[in-house]
Amino acid sequence: MLEALIFDVDGTLSETEETHRAAFNQAFDETGLDWNWDQPLYKRLLDVTGGKERIRHYLADFNPSRPEFIPSQEAALTDWIKALHVRKTGIYNAMIDAGAAGLRPGVEDLIRHAGSEGIRLAIATTTSLPNVESLIRSTLGENGLALFEVIAAGDMVKAKKPAPDVFNLALERLNLPPERCVALEDSVNGLRSAKAAALAVVVTTSIYTSDQSFPGALEIVEDLAALAGGDVSGGTAPGAAILTALRRLHSETANV
Ligand code: XBP
Numbered sequence: 001m002l003e004a005l006i007f008d009v010d011g012t013l014s015e016t017e018e019t020h021r022a023a024f025n026q027a028f029d030e031t032g033l034d035w036n037w038d039q040p041l042y043k044r045l046l047d048v049t050g051g052k053e054r055i056r057h058y059l060a061d062f063n064p065s066r067p068e069f070i071p072s073q074e075a076a077l078t079d080w081i082k083a084l085h086v087r088k089t090g091i092y093n094a095m096i097d098a099g100a101a102g103l104r105p106g107v108e109d110l111i112r113h114a115g116s117e118g119i120r121l122a123i124a125t126t127t128s129l130p131n132v133e134s135l136i137r138s139t140l141g142e143n144g145l146a147l148f149e150v151i152a153a154g155d156m157v158k159a160k161k162p163a164p165d166v167f168n169l170a171l172e173r174l175n176l177p178p179e180r181c182v183a184l185e186d187s188v189n190g191l192r193s194a195k196a197a198a199l200a201v202v203v204t205t206s207i208y209t210s211d212q213s214f215p216g217a218l219e220i221v222e223d224l225a226a227l228a229g230g231d232v233s234g235g236t237a238p239g240a241a242i243l244t245a246l247r248r249l250h251s252e253t254a255n256v
């Protein structure tokens, strides 16, 4: 029986990667770097999850300009990347607080309906915790965070997606076995992470992942509203129709 939904954040709850990309570029500019992550480059860089890990990947593998103020010594470089990422996170949160991102189709309907049918909600994301908090507050209001029983995010785990750690942490805190849950993801890294945690996964493709393939996904749709399909025409509330579709998909998994 389906007992909980575990949501990814970036690309799943909201199309936030364009805001992340703008925040990275503004942080680079304010730091005196001539780095500019355009969309084609950012799409390649998204292969690495985690903002700090992505900056390190860019430095190591894309041969960008490297002014003197970027340390060479490993520990100093780690601290420098961390400080740059803190700056980026502050810029990102200011953008989100100013309303830069809304929830994707069907997301709010499902989140607000789930509780009425006893479905528990959790988040499992690679993004930093402050980013989750600002997005939920700006889209679901001051009480929005209370709708999620568990928030597993960013550096709470050592190994980021596609490692299973963040989904395993969410399952541990829910105290549920994976077969009682469905994960909602947008990327192949997220799919791999959730599958490695033995979760069934429904994929809603996003602007940077629509050309990816998703082997092993329970279902691949454009967005959650598409899951409801024709049910809504019968006067069923969108959230109820989406949850009915998720329950049907979950019942098709072998482990039920
Ligand atoms: C998406 C990510 C994050 C964001 C940037 O996470 O990989 O790194 O791109 O956020 P998910 P940070 O899809 O798991 O929500 O800079 O805070 O990492």
Ligand code: MG
Pocket (backbone or CB within 6 Å): 008, 009, 010, 011, 012, 185, 186, 187, 190
């Ligand atoms: Mg994502």
